[in-house]
Amino acid sequence: MGFVRWGVVTVAAAGAFAMLLAHGPAQAQAPTFVMKVTTPTINDAPHQLAKDFAAAVEKDSGGRIKGEVYPASQLGSIPRQIEGIQFGSIQAGAIPPDFFVGVDERFEVMAAPGLVDSLEHGQRVAANPAVRKLMFSLGADKGLHGVGLIMSQPSCVISKSAIRHVTDFKGKKIRIFASQFQTEAFNRLGATPVAMSLGDVLPALQQGAIDSSVAGIGPFVHLHFNDAAKYITETNQPAIFIILEVSKKWYDSLPKDLQDIVDRDGAAVSTALSPVALKMDQDQRKAWMDGGGELISLPPDEQASMMKMLVSVGEDVSKSKPALHDAYAIVSDAAKRTRQAPTQ
Numbered sequence: 590m591g592f593v594r595w596g597v598v599t600v601a602a603a604g605a606f607a608m609l610l611a612h613g614p615a616q617a618q619a620p621t622f623v624m625k626v627t628t629p630t631i632n633d634a635p636h637q638l639a640k641d642f643a644a645a646v647e648k649d650s651g652g653r654i655k656g657e658v659y660p661a662s663q664l665g666s667i668p669r670q671i672e673g674i675q676f677g678s679i680q681a682g683a684i685p686p687d688f689f690v691g692v693d694e695r696f697e698v699m700a701a702p703g704l705v706d707s708l709e710h711g712q713r714v715a716a717n718p719a720v721r722k723l724m725f726s727l728g729a730d731k732g733l734h735g736v737g738l739i740m741s742q743p744s745c746v747i748s749k750s751a752i753r754h755v756t757d758f759k760g761k762k763i764r765i766f767a768s769q770f771q772t773e774a775f776n777r778l779g780a781t782p783v784a785m786s787l788g789d790v791l792p793a794l795q796q797g798a799i800d801s802s803v804a805g806i807g808p809f810v811h812l813h814f815n816d817a818a819k820y821i822t823e824t825n826q827p828a829i830f831i832i833l834e835v836s837k838k839w840y841d842s843l844p845k846d847l848q849d850i851v852d853r854d855g856a857a858v859s860t861a862l863s864p865v866a867l868k869m870d871q872d873q874r875k876a877w878m879d880g881g882g883e884l885i886s887l888p889p890d891e892q893a894s895m896m897k898m899l900v901s902v903g904e905d906v907s908k909s910k911p912a913l914h915d916a917y918a919i920v921s922d923a924a925k926r927t928r929q930a931p932t933q
Contacts, residue, residue, distance in 0.1 A: 736855025
């Protein structure tokens, strides 16, 4: 009888031990992966994208991936952030694709002037499957894995002296993104374009090394550029897109189920951010004016003539480079097909 009771206890204990192995220790021993997400700006659409992505991945992975967000270039200048993502010391980044041209020049196709007409149009382009397939594939052989794409804002030009007419661009030394498209566009306007990382722009303006800078209005508001310049000319060109890149080295180290979560959440948070980005843009424009800054629009006829001058930049820059031209054809075709919003 005692033997039977011992046997029952043994079987029960063995069952409990098996359950413990199946649930307790297995979970405790499951590796936790840290995902540091970097972005150059703060309190704007790229920062929100980084936060939403980190939160979604942490939640959907059940805490197996721990998200940490580092805005305002806390992990280094934009080139250093990109290198960190490539080498795996930084696991993800929300950065304008133009800055990845050193990895693959096709990243800059989203910066072609005249590509989109509005923020809403740009968001439809960013959601286009052909565009996402192209952009997410770039840099795959150089340490990058794309998972998300948004248009965050139209670009504008901040300047120490007001730019009220197209002719006012002449002679200005203007900071641009690292893009041949932006270089060619401002050359046509008679300006001198200078590629520069965002963290260097404010001191360059303050010291007179540059006269103006291209960016979205968000960084100008949240990084207190009104200390150096108060005039913003809303050229609305080119569009500023943000690509969510993941370190391929880190991504390849993840189990398949976590890779699926990273891919799925990157796409989902990008799509969900569109209305938030629209409101942020409106709020930031108001904040600039409330802070004593001025928003300037070119006269309608001059805006139209400027666009006639710039609309061929994408084709002209890419036509002698087959791979770049093919990439430009994909995004420009998507832009044409999404120019009108679908009817409800």
